[in-house]
Structure formats: C-alpha cells, structure tokens
Amino acid sequence: MLIYLNGQFISKEDARISPFDHGFLYGIGLFETFRVYDGHPFLLDDHLERLNQGLAELSIQQQYTRKEIKNILQELLERNQLTNAYIRLNVSAGLGEVGLQVEPYLQPNLIIFPKPLPPAGELIExxxxxxxxxxxxxxxxxxxxxxxxxxxxxxxxxxxxxxxxxxxxxxxxxxxxxxxxxxxxxxxxxxxxxxxxxxxxxxxxxxxxxxxxxxxxxxxxxxxxxxxxxxxxxxxxxxxxxxxxxxxxxxxxxxxxxxxxxxxxxxxxxxxxxxxxxxxxxxxxxxx
Missing domain, CATH: 3.20.10.10 (D-amino Acid Aminotransferase, subunit A, domain 2)
Known part of the structure; x- marks a missing residue:
C-alpha cells in the first residue's frame, strides 16, 4: 500500500518522520478520517474546515483546500487501485527542539493513509x-x-x-x-x-x-x-x-x-x- 507523505507517494514501510516532530514529542497534530465512495471523498469540505480551524488554534501555519487534497487523493487512489476507501489525513506540527514551543509551526508534515473498504450499504448493529x-x-x-x-x-x-x-x-x-x-x-x-x-x-x-x-x-x-x-x-x-x-x-x-x-x-x-x-x-x- 502506498501512502502520501509531504509530496511523495511511497510505500508505507518506507515512511519516515523525524523524532523531533512535535506531533510525536508533544502530541501537537490533528487528523481527519473519512470515506471515499466510488472515488468521491464524502463531506471533504466539512472535514477540511474543521481541520483548518484546528490548525490555526494549534499555531500550525498551513491551510488545505479542496482542490489540493482532491488532487492528492485522486492520484493516491489510482496508484493503489482503490475506488472505495478509508482515508486518514494527518497533519503533525513538524520539527522543533526538545522543549515546549511558543512560535508558530511553519513546516508541518502531511501524511495521508488509505485503506480499502468494501462498498457501503448494509446497516451494522x-x-x-x-x-x-x-x-x-x-x-x-x-x-x-x-x-x-x-x-x-x-x-x-x-x-x-x-x-x-x-x-x-x-x-x-x-x-x-x-x-x-x-x-x-x-x-x-x-x-x-x-x-x-x-x-x-x-x-x-x-x-x-x-x-x-x-x-x-x-x-x-x-x-x-x-x-x-x-x-x-x-x-x-x-x-x-x-x-x-x-x-x-x-x-x-x-x-x-x-x-x-x-x-x-x-x-x-x-x-x-x-x-x-x-x-x-x-x-x-x-x-x-
């Protein structure tokens, strides 16, 4: 399975981020999970709105648009031959020194994880x-x-x-x-x-x-x-x-x-x- 990491489509086994990422050190990071149905990322605008509001609150200076994420998803799904999928879109703060940081984070890590899902339809109790x-x-x-x-x-x-x-x-x-x-x-x-x-x-x-x-x-x-x-x-x-x-x-x-x-x-x-x-x-x- 390929994932997306900061502009690259790579095998999940090859994915690496620094141990100095403040998402790892201090939990400063956000994620969204959503489904893709026959290639369509359902309610993507709402997920990005919540994500972008959270990034601003955490002083992570990055905002994501529908066009940007849609284009990434299209290629990610094509490379993995998926049409119905679980998506986790993860943004971590990025590099920092050991210690609590007051300054904004300027270079966050964007990671998008896909997993195959069967077509939806059945109610599961x-x-x-x-x-x-x-x-x-x-x-x-x-x-x-x-x-x-x-x-x-x-x-x-x-x-x-x-x-x-x-x-x-x-x-x-x-x-x-x-x-x-x-x-x-x-x-x-x-x-x-x-x-x-x-x-x-x-x-x-x-x-x-x-x-x-x-x-x-x-x-x-x-x-x-x-x-x-x-x-x-x-x-x-x-x-x-x-x-x-x-x-x-x-x-x-x-x-x-x-x-x-x-x-x-x-x-x-x-x-x-x-x-x-x-x-x-x-x-x-x-x-x-």
Whole structure:
C-alpha cells in the first residue's frame, strides 16, 4: 500500500518522520478520517474546515483546500487501485527542539493513509455499554481531533476487542457524552437528541450531517445535558462516525431498541445512500 507523505507517494514501510516532530514529542497534530465512495471523498469540505480551524488554534501555519487534497487523493487512489476507501489525513506540527514551543509551526508534515473498504450499504448493529472510564475534558476551549487519544485507548481496553459493542462515555459531571469512536443520538417522538458540545465531545462531521438531515426531515433538534436514564426512554438509538456511518443500537444498559428496524435509522441510512457519492458539504443538503 502506498501512502502520501509531504509530496511523495511511497510505500508505507518506507515512511519516515523525524523524532523531533512535535506531533510525536508533544502530541501537537490533528487528523481527519473519512470515506471515499466510488472515488468521491464524502463531506471533504466539512472535514477540511474543521481541520483548518484546528490548525490555526494549534499555531500550525498551513491551510488545505479542496482542490489540493482532491488532487492528492485522486492520484493516491489510482496508484493503489482503490475506488472505495478509508482515508486518514494527518497533519503533525513538524520539527522543533526538545522543549515546549511558543512560535508558530511553519513546516508541518502531511501524511495521508488509505485503506480499502468494501462498498457501503448494509446497516451494522451494535450494543452500547456504559463505560467506567470517564470522558476527559478537552485540552483547550473545544475538543480537537488531535493526537491526544489515551482516553479513547483506555476506554477501548475496558470493553475489549468486540466489533459489535460500542462503549459510551459519561463526562466528569456524569452526563452522557459520546462513544469511544462515535457520536451518540436517540429519538423520542419527533425529537432528535444528542449530547451538547458543552459535555466536551468532539463535534463529529457525521454528527453535524445527521443534525442537518434531522432539520431537513422536520425533526426537532435538542442538544443538551442528559443522564443515561433519560436516553433509555428513547424510541430509537444510534451512533455515528465517518467510517461506519449510521450504526443502530440494539440495547443499552438492559434497555432494548429496534436497531436497524427503527424507521428513523432507516430514513437516515437512505439519505446517506443518496448523498455519499456526491456531497462535498452538509450545507448542500436540501429536502426535496
């Protein structure tokens, strides 16, 4: 498999960065993960918007455009003979001396990792369990999709390597937060609920897309501070991320849900199929 590293397409076994990269030394780096569907990088504009905002916050003086990343992706996919793929776009701070740096980073490392994926389409159900590990608070004013992933690693170790289970964090105040690698939603009546960003969660790109779909489908949207007991009253529950899309939940702490039989899960899944091969931004979603 070939990856992209600072202007070159090289074998993943040959990839090298310096140990003086502050992404390695101090975790100063960001990444985005997204899917390519039949050659189209779904919601790329939204991913780049979040990435560029994070880079500015970390004083990494680099911004990326759709044209630039699209051209890299096209060649990367062609060289690897891929049309459907997992993409991780990673930006680390770049070289620095040992010690904390105040000055901006001027030469970050850009690495793009592809992995083959089968064509999407099937709803895959999971069970949700409440984690003992609490969601840590963000390092700054908001949670960035950064290299700081120990909290997630500890949570994953708690539940083990079971692909049909997603662990759900409570934050330090005891409110529902998010999954280990996902955002959490539930529906009761005509209301779509999701924990507020004030709980310290990552504002996932798929989360934002689903909220937009909710508006376009005339659902009321409620983002707030919720106990897990409140979520147990839901009609349907699901989690989201950019690789797994919409993941129906069949049970959570002893409460059963309809999973992939839920009508709203099915509707969002259908909407996903409609948009995934052509949409650049959630702002282009329009109800017919």
């Amino acid at each position: 999971k069970k949700a369990v409440l984690l003992k590990v609490k969601r840590n608070s963000p390092e700054g004013n908001q949670r960035l999709k950064s290299h700081h992933y120990l909290n997630n690693v500890l949570a994953k170790r708690e539940i083990g390597d079971f692909p049909d289970i997603e662990g759900i964090f409570l934050n330090e105040q005891g409110y529902l937060a998010e999954g280990i690698v996902s955002n959490l939603f539930w529906i009761k009546g005509n209301v779509l609920y999701s924990p507020s960003l004030h709980t310290g969660i990552l504002n996932g790109i798929t989360r934002q897309f689903v909220i937009q779909l909710g508006w376009e489908n005339n659902l009321q949207i409620q983002e707030g501070l919720y106990s897990f007991e409140e979520a147990l009253e839901a009609d349907e529950m699901f989690v989201t991320n950019s690789i797994q899309e919409i993941v129906p939940i069949t049970s959570f702490e002893g409460r059963n849900f309809p999973g992939k039989e839920g009508p709203w899960v099915q509707k969002f899944h259908q909407d996903y199929r409609q948009y995934c091969k052509n949409l650049w931004s959630r702002n282009s979603v329009r109800r017919e």
